[in-house]
Each structure stands twice: as C-alpha cells, then as structure tokens.
Amino acid sequence: MMTSSTLQQRLIVIMIAFALAGNASVVAQSVTYNESYTIQGFSQPVRLSSVAGATSGIIRQRLVREGDVVLQGEALIQLDPTIHQARLELARIAKDAKGEWQIAKAELASKTSRFERIESLVARNHATSVELLQANEDLTIARASLRRAEDRLAQQLADYNRLLAESEQLCIKAPFDGVVVEFTKQVGEFVGPGESTVCTIADLSELSVEFLVPRLYRSNLKIGSEIEVVFTIINRVVVGKIDYISPFPNGETNTYKVKARVDNSDGSLSAGERCLLREIETKSSKMEPSQAAHDAVRRT
Numbered sequence: 618m619m620t621s622s623t624l625q626q627r628l629i630v631i632m633i634a635f636a637l638a639g640n641a642s643v644v645a646q647s648v649t650y651n652e653s654y655t656i657q658g659f660s661q662p663v664r665l666s667s668v669a670g671a672t673s674g675i676i677r678q679r680l681v682r683e684g685d686v687v688l689q690g691e692a693l694i695q696l697d698p699t700i701h702q703a704r705l706e707l708a709r710i711a712k713d714a715k716g717e718w719q720i721a722k723a724e725l726a727s728k729t730s731r732f733e734r735i736e737s738l739v740a741r742n743h744a745t746s747v748e749l750l751q752a753n754e755d756l757t758i759a760r761a762s763l764r765r766a767e768d769r770l771a772q773q774l775a776d777y778n779r780l781l782a783e784s785e786q787l788c789i790k791a792p793f794d795g796v797v798v799e800f801t802k803q804v805g806e807f808v809g810p811g812e813s814t815v816c817t818i819a820d821l822s823e824l825s826v827e828f829l830v831p832r833l834y835r836s837n838l839k840i841g842s843e844i845e846v847v848f849t850i851i852n853r854v855v856v857g858k859i860d861y862i863s864p865f866p867n868g869e870t871n872t873y874k875v876k877a878r879v880d881n882s883d884g885s886l887s888a889g890e891r892c893l894l895r896e897i898e899t900k901s902s903k904m905e906p907s908q909a910a911h912d913a914v915r916r917t
C-alpha cells in the first residue's frame with residue numbers, strides 16, 4: 618500500500634520531470650542567448666608569451682610601446698652592453714693572440730729537424746742510440762706543446778663566440794608576430810635569474826575560444842570539425858574549428874574542455890570576451906514531456 622509521503626514524493630518527481638522536459642533545450646547550461654545558445658566560453662589570444670631575457674643586465678632602453686604591433690624578431694628591449702662589450706674585447710684579444718702557438722710550432726720544427734739529423738747520424742754510427750732516444754722524447758714533448766697551444770686557441774675562440782652570442786641576447790626580441798600587451802620592467806631595472814620576464818606579447822591573428830561541454834554532447838564533437846560561436850558583446854556569429862577536446866571529463870563538473878580557433882586576421886574580434894556555442898542537439902534534449910515524466914516515475 619502506498620503511503621501518503623511516498624505518493625507526495627512521486628508527485629514532486631513528476632512535476633520536476635515535466636518542468637525539465639519543457640525546458641530540455643537548456644540541459645547544457647541555465648544561461649540562454651536568443652533561445653539558441655546555451656554553452657558559455659571565453660575568447661583568448663591563440664598565443665600569449667611572457668617574454669624573458671636570456672642574459673642578465675640593466676634595461677637601457679625600451680624600443681617599442683605598449684599596444685604596438687610587432688613582428689617576429691623585432692627588437693623590444695635593449696640591455697646595457699657596457700660591461701659585456703669590455704669582456705668581448707678581452708676575449709677578442711685572447712682569440713687573436715697566437716704568440717704561444719707560434720713558439721710551439723717553431724719548437725716542434727726544431728725538434729723534428731734535430732731528430733732527423735740524429736737519426737741519420739745513428740745510421741752511419743756517428744751518434745748513439747741514447748742520443749736518438751733523447752731526441753725522440755724532445756720531439757714528443759714539442760708535439761704535445763703545440764697541441765696544447767692549439768687547444769688553448771680553440772678554447773679562446775669558443776669563449777669569444779659565446780660572448781658574441783650573448784651580446785645578441787642583450788637585445789630582447791619578439792618571439793612571434795603580435796601586440797605588446799604590457800611591460801613588467803622599466804628602464805634601469807635589473808633583468809636576471811628569477812626576474813627575467815620583461816613584457817607580455819599576444820598573438821591576436823586567431824582567437825582560441827574555450828568551452829566546458831557537458832558529457833552528453835561529447836559524441837557530437839570532433840577535432841577538426843567546424844562550430845558556430847557567437848560573440849555576445851558585438852552580437853556576431855563566426856565559424857571556428859575545434860582543435861582540442863580533453864581526453865576525459867572534469868570529475869566535479871562532468872564536462873569536457875573544448876577549444877576552438879577563430880580567425881581574427883581583420884582584428885574585429887576581441888580577446889577576453891564572453892562567447893556562446895550554438896546548442897548541440899541530442900536525443901535526450903528532444904525527449905517528449907510524457908516520456909520524460911514516465912521515465913522519472915519509473916526511476917522512483
């Protein structure tokens with residue numbers, strides 16, 4: 618026999634089921650837009666980089682301003698090169714100093730000639746084998762001395778090339794085409810380990826729009842497929858292409874993260890804007906009210 622409390626619970630479930638069935642088009646989110654858009658997201662730059670300096674130094678000059686459009690490789694900030702230039706000059710002098718190498722080379726030529734003369738004398742019994750052995754040892758040492766001088770020259774050349782490469786890093790350049798969003802360092806401030814970030818650059822040629830899509834819509838989405846996205850502030854619908862779908866849903870929200878790229882080569886769209894995704898139909902969203910109510914009662 619059904620108690621009054623049980624009957625009351627079933628009536629409540631039936632009422633809720635009818636309400637849900639009548640509003641099935643907003644299963645994904647409670648927010649709608651023109652009764653056609655339900656899933657919310659936000660636009661953001663396709664690339665956002667915190668540009669950092671690769672070497673330490675004091676900022677001497679900022680070569681661009683916030684809001685400027687820059688090209689890949691364009692100079693953004695110049696660090697003070699004074700100390701580095703002095704080090705580079707010392708390395709250049711050391712690289713070009715070949716006196717030790719020339720001495721070692723002349724010594725080797727002398728020891729080689731002496732060894733050959735003694736070797737010839739030994740063949741005619743005019744020199745002893747001990748003298749030949751000593752001449753050979755001197756020749757070996759001379760060869761090692763020349764090798765050491767050559768190694769030192771190679772090391773000095775490498776040091777010079779390293780400092781030369783570091784001098785290029787004193788000019789911090791844009792990693793890609795974009796817009797300078799903000800500077801985090803001022804002229805006169807230090808750039809170094811732990812404090813290397815100098816500015817932020819955003820690539821706005823494309824926008825990445827991120828949505829949290831409910832699980833029941835996941836099977837309707839594929840990487841590479843096109844979707845329609847509405848930018849709510851300007852009330853404009855654009856076509857985007859899905860380039861990422863999370864491999865598993867979020868355990869708390871039961872949603873998949875979906876990212877779509879939208880062309881913005883004309884610069885008419887804004888990053889940081891609220892966007893909405895056209896509703897994705899599923900079988901459950903088209904369920905008749907009577908069927909939804911029947912299923913709700915049966916689950917009780």
